[in-house]
Amino acid sequence: xxxxxxxxxxPTTSTGRRVPxxxxxxxxxxxxxxxWAELGTYTFDRTRSREEIYSIDTPPPTVSGSxxxxxxxxxxxxxxxxxxxxxxxxxxxYPMGWDDNGLxxxxxxxxxxxxxxxxxLPYDPDFTPPHEGTDGKTIKASxxxxxxRRNFVExxxxxxxxxxxxxxxxxxxxxxxxDWSMTxxxxxxxxxxxxxxxxxxNLERGEAYQAEAPGxxxxxxxxxxxxxxxxxxxxxxxxxRVAFHGADGPVHIETTRPxxxxxxxxxxxxxxxxxxxxxxxxxxxxPLFGVEVPVLAHPAAEPDKGAGIAMCCTFGDxxxxxxxxxxxxxxxxxxxxxxxxxxETPEWITSPEGRERFAALAGKTTFSAREAVVAGLRETGxxxxxxxxxxxxxxFYEKGDKxxxxxxxxxxxxxxxxxxxxxRTALLERGTELGFHxxxxxxxxxxxxxxxxxxxxxxxQRFFGVPxxxxxxxDADGEPNYDEPLRPTEDQLPVDPSSDVPAGxxxxxxxxxxxxxxxPDIMDTxxxxxxxxxxxxxxxxxxxxxxxxxxxxxxxxxxxxIRTWLFSTVVRAHLEHGxxxxxxxxxxxxxxxxxxxxxxxxxxxxxxxxxxxEEHGSDAVRYWAASARLGTDAAFxxxxxxxxxxxxxxxxxxxxxxxxxGSADEEPSLDPALVTVPLDQAxxxxxxxxxxxxxxxxxxxxxxxxxxxxxxxxxxxxxxxxELVKDRAxxxxxxxASARAALSLALDVLLRLLAPVLPFATExxxxxxxxxxxxxxxxxxxxxxxxxxxxxxxxxxxxxxAALAALRKVKSEAKVTMRTEILxxxxxxxxxxxxxxxxxxxxxxxxxxxxxxxxxxxADVEQAVAVDVELGESVKRGA
RNA sequence: GGGCGAUUGGCUCAGUGGUAGAGCGCCUCGUUCACACCGAGGAGGUCACUGGUUCGAACCCAGUAUCGCCCACCA
Numbered sequence: 001x002x003x004x005x006x007x008x009x010x011p012t013t014s015t016g017r018r019v020p021x022x023x024x025x026x027x028x029x030x031x032x033x034x035x036w037a038e039l040g041t042y043t044f045d046r047t048r049s050r051e052e053i054y055s056i057d058t059p060p061p062t063v064s065g066s067x068x069x070x071x072x073x074x075x076x077x078x079x080x081x082x083x084x085x086x087x088x089x090x091x092x093x094y095p096m097g098w099d100d101n102g103l104x105x106x107x108x109x110x111x112x113x114x115x116x117x118x119x120x121l122p123y124d125p126d127f128t129p130p131h132e133g134t135d136g137k138t139i140k141a142s143x144x145x146x147x148x149r150r151n152f153v154e155x156x157x158x159x160x161x162x163x164x165x166x167x168x169x170x171x172x173x174x175x176x177x178x179d180w181s182m183t184x185x186x187x188x189x190x191x192x193x194x195x196x197x198x199x200x201x202n203l204e205r206g207e208a209y210q211a212e213a214p215g216x217x218x219x220x221x222x223x224x225x226x227x228x229x230x231x232x233x234x235x236x237x238x239x240x241r242v243a244f245h246g247a248d249g250p251v252h253i254e255t256t257r258p259x260x261x262x263x264x265x266x267x268x269x270x271x272x273x274x275x276x277x278x279x280x281x282x283x284x285x286x287p288l289f290g291v292e293v294p295v296l297a298h299p300a301a302e303p304d305k306g307a308g309i310a311m312c313c314t315f316g317d318x319x320x321x322x323x324x325x326x327x328x329x330x331x332x333x334x335x336x337x338x339x340x341x342x343x344e345t346p347e348w349i350t351s352p353e354g355r356e357r358f359a360a361l362a363g364k365t366t367f368s369a370r371e372a373v374v375a376g377l378r379e380t381g382x383x384x385x386x387x388x389x390x391x392x393x394x395x396f397y398e399k400g401d402k403x404x405x406x407x408x409x410x411x412x413x414x415x416x417x418x419x420x421x422x423x424r425t426a427l428l429e430r431g432t433e434l435g436f437h438x439x440x441x442x443x444x445x446x447x448x449x450x451x452x453x454x455x456x457x458x459x460x461q462r463f464f465g466v467p468x469x470x471x472x473x474x475d476a477d478g479e480p481n482y483d484e485p486l487r488p489t490e491d492q493l494p495v496d497p498s499s500d501v502p503a504g505x506x507x508x509x510x511x512x513x514x515x516x517x518x519x520p521d522i523m524d525t526x527x528x529x530x531x532x533x534x535x536x537x538x539x540x541x542x543x544x545x546x547x548x549x550x551x552x553x554x555x556x557x558x559x560x561x562i563r564t565w566l567f568s569t570v571v572r573a574h575l576e577h578g579x580x581x582x583x584x585x586x587x588x589x590x591x592x593x594x595x596x597x598x599x600x601x602x603x604x605x606x607x608x609x610x611x612x613x614e615e616h617g618s619d620a621v622r623y624w625a626a627s628a629r630l631g632t633d634a635a636f637x638x639x640x641x642x643x644x645x646x647x648x649x650x651x652x653x654x655x656x657x658x659x660x661x662g663s664a665d666e667e668p669s670l671d672p673a674l675v676t677v678p679l680d681q682a683x684x685x686x687x688x689x690x691x692x693x694x695x696x697x698x699x700x701x702x703x704x705x706x707x708x709x710x711x712x713x714x715x716x717x718x719x720x721x722x723e724l725v726k727d728r729a730x731x732x733x734x735x736x737a738s739a740r741a742a743l744s745l746a747l748d749v750l751l752r753l754l755a756p757v758l759p760f761a762t763e764x765x766x767x768x769x770x771x772x773x774x775x776x777x778x779x780x781x782x783x784x785x786x787x788x789x790x791x792x793x794x795x796x797x798x799x800x801x802a803a804l805a806a807l808r809k810v811k812s813e814a815k816v817t818m819r820t821e822i823l824x825x826x827x828x829x830x831x832x833x834x835x836x837x838x839x840x841x842x843x844x845x846x847x848x849x850x851x852x853x854x855x856x857x858x859a860d861v862e863q864a865v866a867v868d869v870e871l872g873e874s875v876k877r878g879a
Numbered sequence: 880g881g882g883c884g885a886u887u888g889g890c891u892c893a894g895u896g897g898u899a900g901a902g903c904g905c906c907u908c909g910u911u912c913a914c915a916c917c918g919a920g921g922a923g924g925u926c927a928c929u930g931g932u933u934c935g936a937a938c939c940c941a942g943u944a945u946c947g948c949c950c951a952c953c954a
Contacts, residue, residue, distance in 0.1 A: 023913085232952080239954085255954055268954090301954080310954035317953050392953055403953090443883060447950055559948080592947090627892085631884085633947075637891060639903055642916080649916055657913035708893070712901080719918085726913095805919085812920035815908050 017668065019659050019768045023652040025617045025645070028760040033172045041773050042177040045091050046545055054090035055549040056082060057533045057582055058178075059557050059565075060097030060186055063163035064104040067170060069636060070558075072609045074588035076625035078556040079176045080703045081586065083756035085553075086177065087779040093549045095182035095536045096171065100160040102525035103221075103399060105187070106464040109156050114139045117463035118146035119498035119520060127151045149496055152464055156187055170610055175618050175759045177775065184535055186528050187466075191535045192494035195528040196469040198576060199458075200487055203470075207415045207575050208458075210482055214314070214321050215457060217407040218397040219339030223461040224411050225397045225404060226524060227418075227454060228564045235394035235403055238387035239306065242377060244284040244293075251284050251295070252384055254306035256392060258377065259341070259369040260313035262289050262349060262358055265329040269309040271297035276309055287382035288373065289354035298323055315406035318453075335405050341369050366405070410482065412459035412468060412521065416571050418452035430570050435584035437701035438631035441559060448563040456568065458527040465522030469495045471502040478513040486516060493540075530568035533581045552582040559587050559631065586701055589633040607636070619758040620645035626757045629704040647711060648761040651754065654718050655765040658743045661729045661736075668744040668769055669737070672788030677728075677735055679800055679840045680742035683721050686713065686794030687746055688785035694753055695779065703756070710753040717746060720801035727846035745788065749780040799836035799864070800844055803827055803856075806864040807848035814871060821872030823852040828859035828867060837864070 036042060056078060061071060078094075086092045110116055113129035130145050147155075164183070171178060185191060202208035216225045240258045243250035244267060253267060264286050269276035279295040286293060300319055301310055312323045314331050323329065332348050334341050345358045357376060361369045377383035394403040417424030428449050436442040459468065470485035486502040488495045497518025501507050509515030528535075533552050538545040551573070557565055566585060573581035613621055616638070623644025628634035659668060675681055690713045697705035722743070729739040748770075755762040755774045766774035806827060811820055827844075829837050837844065837856050845854055852870070859865075 025916085232950090235953085237953085253954065257954085306954040308954090312954085319954080393951095394953060438884095440883060444949060447882070451950060563949085590948090632892095633885090635891060637903095640891070643902065646916065650914070653914035653917090655913090660913070705893090708901085718914090722913090808919055809921095812908060817909055818919065819910085 017659050017769050019656050023656050023764075025619065025648055025652070025761065028764050029173050029175070029613070029618045032760050032763050033175065036177075036773070036775075037172070037180065039773070041775055042086075042092075042094070042179050044093055044095075044179040044182060046548065048091040048548065050548050052089075052091050053093050053548055054082075054085040055093035055537070055552040055554070055582075057536065057552045057555045057569075058094065058096055060099040060184070060529070060532060061167060062099045062102070062104055063160045063167060064100065064108045067167065067609045068591075069607055069609055069612060070591045072170075072174060072612070072621060073591050073625045073628070073634065074556065074558060075171065075176060076174065076622045077586065077588050077630065077703065078554075079174075079622075080626055080756045081554060081556070081698075081701070082177050083759065083775060084698050084703075084779065086775065087752065087755065087777060089778065092177070093537075093552075094178050095184065096168075096176075096178045096180070097184045097186065097532060097536060098160060098164050098167070099186045099525075099529065100156055100163075101186040101191075101465055101528055103462070105156055105160065106462065109152065109159055109464070110144055111139055112159055113155050114144055115147050115152065115155065116141065116144035117149055117152040119149045119463055119467070119496075119518075121146060121148040123148045123150040123499055129155060149463060149467065149498055153187060156464070157185070160185070160187075170613070173610070173613050173618055175622065177759070182536075186525070186532075186535070189494050190541060191528060191531075192466045194531050194535045194540050195466045195523060196488075196493045196495065197490050197540055198531055198534065198572060199523070199527070200469060200490065200493075202414055202575060203485070203487070205575070208412060209415075210410060210412055210485075212408060212410045214324070214406050214408045215411060216395060216397075216404045217337060217409070218400045218402070219337065219405055220400050220402050221397065221462070222337055224409060224457055224459065225400075226457040226526075227452065228456075228526065228568075229398050230404075231396045231398045232393045233396050234391050236389065237392045237394075238389045240374065240377070240387045241307070241384040242311075243287060243382040243384055244311075245287065246279065246284040246295075247282060248278075250382075251279065251309065252307050253309055253311045255311050255316075256390065257313070257316045257366075257370070258373045259361075259366050260316050260334065261286055261311070261373055262291075262341075262346070262361070263313040263315075263332050263334040264291065264293055264311050265314055265324065265332055266293050266312045266327065267295045267309050268298050268301045268312050268323055268327075269295070270301040270303045271299060273301070273303045273308055275303075279309075287380060288357045288376050289349050290351040291349055291354065296323075296327055298327060317406070321406060331408065333408060335366060335407065337407055337409075339402065339405060340365050409461075411457055412523075413455040414458050414527075414571065414575075416452060416456040416567075417449060418454040418456070420455075424449060424452065427567075427570065427574060430574055430580055434570070434580055434582075437584060437586045438629070441562065441585075441587045441631055444559070444562045445567065448567060456571065458524045459521040460524050461520075462522050465525065466494075466528050467496050467498065467522050468519040469493060469497065470519045471497050471505075471516045472519070474511075474513055474515050474517060476513050478511075480517055485519070490540075526564050526568045529565055530572045533569065533573065534576075550581075551577070551579050554584050554586060555582045556586045556588065559589065562587070584701070587631045589628065589631055591636050592633050593636055612641075616641040617645055617648065617760075619648040619760050622757055622759075623647060623707075626703055626707050630701060644758075647714075648758050650714075650718060651751070651758060651761045651765060654714075654722065655747055655751070655768070657722065657726075658747045659769055661726075661740050661743065669741045670744050670748060671741055672745065672784055674734075674737045674741035675745070675788045677738040677742075678792055678796060679721075679724060679843055680738045681789045681792035682794055682796035682836075683717070683742055684745060684785045685789035685792045686797055687717075687749055688782035688789060689794065691749060691753065691780050691782040691785065695781075698756075706753075707757055710750065714750055714754070716797070716801065717750070720804060721746075721797055724797075724800055724804060724840070724843040724847045728843060742788075745785070749785065752777055752780045795833075796836040796840060799829070799833035800840040802833065802864040803829060803837045803840075803844045804847050806866040807844070807850060810866045810869045811871070816871060819849060821852075822848060822850040822854070822866075822869060823872050824854075824868070824870040825850060825852075825866045826855040826857060826868045827864055828857055828861050829864040830861055831858040833864065834858040 082092050082094045114131035237256040239254045280297050283292045283294050312320050314333050341361050343363045345355050417427045431445040472480035505516050537549045569581045620641045624640040690709050694706035694709045725739040728735050751762045762774050
């Protein structure tokens with residue numbers, strides 16, 4: 001049994017043939033995926049050295065998300081690479097991860113079990129959820145039972161087991177050559193420990209820091225949002241022309257956010273703007289609220305925008321933040337974290353009328369506050385004209401549906417070059433060291449890094465996720481000391497500061513003066529996902545393994561997450577290891593539906609991947625995926641899968657035929673010395689060329705070109721070469737032996753060339769006549785083929801094929817069966833092909849049933865043509 | 880506004896300086912001896928547009944248009 005796991009570095013001696021009478025694709029996925037599992041065909045051998053290993057940082061799919069054909073598409077690309085590298089002799093490290101961290105899982109667990117995470121609660125080891133599997137029904141927040149973070153994580157792990165099973169079943173059926181004993185989960189204790197350890201080291205080196213600063217905030221999810229998660233969307237708004245009161249009369253500004261009037265801290269115009277020179281240095285008062293604010297000059301003000309003079313509020317947009325910071329303006333925030341205005345009138349509004357105005361707005365949403373402010377401005381006559389509707393761009397959290405507000409909060413950041421020229425340059429340099437496939441994806445990295453405007457915000461005010469592993473000492477007044485966080489040691493990780501206690505404290509000191517509190521926040525999912533090489537490679541728990549796989553060779557991923565996953569992984573590896581996380585990145589494109597739109601659930605055209613595999617067969621679906629080059633969007637095309645299916649079936653049938661020659665007890669010979677006939681040598685010469693070109697293509701991550709070359713050769717091999725030699729191969733003697741050896745040699749090579757794309761059909765055929773797995777067989781090289789071919793040229797096969805086609809054409813035009821004999825004919829061939837056709841004329845005769853005289857002459861023709869043909873009696877249908 | 884990619888037969892895509900290619904679809908025909916999940920033959924394109932370079936351009940250069948995506952733009 002162990003023979004299938006052993007490497008076949010040299011062609012094994014064949015042990016005869018076990019070709020079934022009937023061949024087909026049905027059932028190959030089940031039987032082979034099971035056998036591969038039993039035999040450990042893809043088991044990773046961790047004794048190999050770094051030089052012998054090819055390691056892949058596979059994207060962990062979000063298990064709570066739905067399975068999508070896009071997954072099948074891009075994971076097939078990776079598997080083709082993995083199988084190729086394995087056959088090239090590398091030990092492939094190809095673990096699968098499950099991403100069960102983050103909002104999608106949080107929501108599912110809430111609904112599935114009817115619970116809600118409350119990190120302030122203690123762990124309950126005997127907790128039983130109130131519901132179990134509520135069939136997608138949403139449980140109202142008020143009905144959800146609050147539980148500790150640890151209980152919540154346990155439920156998550158329980159729920160995702162089922163999701164993972166489904167994914168694994170799909171991947172096995174698709175034929176991913178993953179070592180299934182090596183999977184990881186992004187919410188596992190190990191992943192949490194890795195994320196916390198990496199964070200603590202960042203903290204120690206000063207790469208992670210806390211800051212109280214204005215930042216983008218989602219009022220629905222009530223969490224801070226990072227630059228990478230922004231999405232600019234069109235959002236309807238209106239310009240309001242509003243009068244401020246100056247000493248010399250009104251000063252008009254235009255704003256889309258009149259509700260921020262109470263948060264106004266200054267009016268700002270460009271220093272060169274002549275219209276406002278006389279106002280610089282003076283003050284004006286805000287309408288309605290009567291707050292005195294200065295008129296200031298700043299170059300970021302654009303004279304041709306709006307009125308040319310802007311109202312600076314804390315905070316309406318990122319320009320406000322810039323002005324606030326650079327002009328050292330006061331902070332007068334009125335929008336709270338829930339998206340509503342302050343409930344109490346702020347102290348900077350002093351006039352009784354202003355305080356009354358604000359009191360009427362207190363606690364309102366920004367939307368109703370805006371209506372109220374506009375009504376007020378109308379009343380006082382400070383609204384000049386009517387609001388003009390406009391379509392503006394606003395920043396949204398990619399999962400949210402309300403525009404982001406800017407609020408001040410204490411957050412954790414990791415330095416990513418966003419405010420540090422030296423680090424930015426270093427990270428841009430890393431980008432140039434990384435091999436992007438395709439190359440043009442590189443600019444997306446450079447654009448993103450070049451456009452960063454701040455460090456990486458990694459803290460989230462959510463409940464489910466990896467907690468920050470720090471506590472803060474409370475002083476005698478109960479105020480936390482944020483400057484010196486209390487840290488665990490690395491061997492204590494993972495910790496949950498909401499239930500674990502820092503060294504030197506006892507549990508009853510939590511939250512009391514002189515005691516401590518835990519950091520309430522969790523890390524952004526990218527803070528964990530950016531460490532997949534470290535998690536999968538055993539950075540923390542298995543340094544021996546890590547040394548053998550890191551830095552990894554390949555990161556396959558989608559183009560949409562270059563700015564997030566790819567970049568953040570580069571940042572973490574750069575900071576922790578001073579290296580790239582991998583040498584190459586393979587970027588897959590989108591799947592487009594027939595309307596050329598990205599396939600999505602909302603379009604209602606989602607096809608379940610398992611259904612696709614069941615209907616068309618895995619090899620067929622893989623063929624479709626492998627036909628699309630990296631970085632190129634591909635159409636979801638059933639037709640392409642049918643072509644793949646046809647190819648897989650042809651592989652089975654042609655192989656069966658090739659293996660049928662010779663007597664049953666005779667072993668197919670792979671002896672190149674037997675190949676003596678020019679046509680056979682010419683075919684092998686062509687195959688040698690294909691091997692070289694396909695190998696070069698795969699080395700440069702161009703699996704599509706490799707497949708195309710192989711496939712084209714394979715069809716020519718079947719349609720022309722096999723047809724030409726089959727009569728001879730049926731016979732006896734040196735000619736027959738030559739044909740049979742050439743057929744076997746070609747089959748042996750073609751199966752290996754096709755194995756990465758069609759793992760099931762090729763393995764099935766391999767099992768008929770060879771030992772071991774084709775997927776552990778060595779990738780073919782051209783040398784043995786060239787040795788057998790001598791100086792023969794594939795042009796001979798082309799010429800003979802063209803001659804055969806000319807004979808077929810006569811019969812096709814005469815509408816007779818191909819078995820009709822040709823009693824006499826003259827073949828006119830291009831002069832350059834004359835020698836080739838003459839050398840192969842016996843095979844051409846046999847294949848064309850040219851039993852009588854066949855004269856071959858050179859003529860001024862572009863392609864071989866048969867003239868003066870005398871056909872024998874047509875074999876009619878049913879005759 | 881800046882950038883990246885795409886634009887080739889009805890469809891999906893190759894082709895990156897030397898007389899337009901493949902597969903699917905279509906048309907005609909054939910077939911129990913590997914394969915009807917088959918085979919043979921055939922029709923079908925001024926290579927988005929305009930200009931330039933060149934003996935010669937689908938391919939190089941400049942510009943235009945359309946589509947997709949990334950980034951920026953929130954007064």
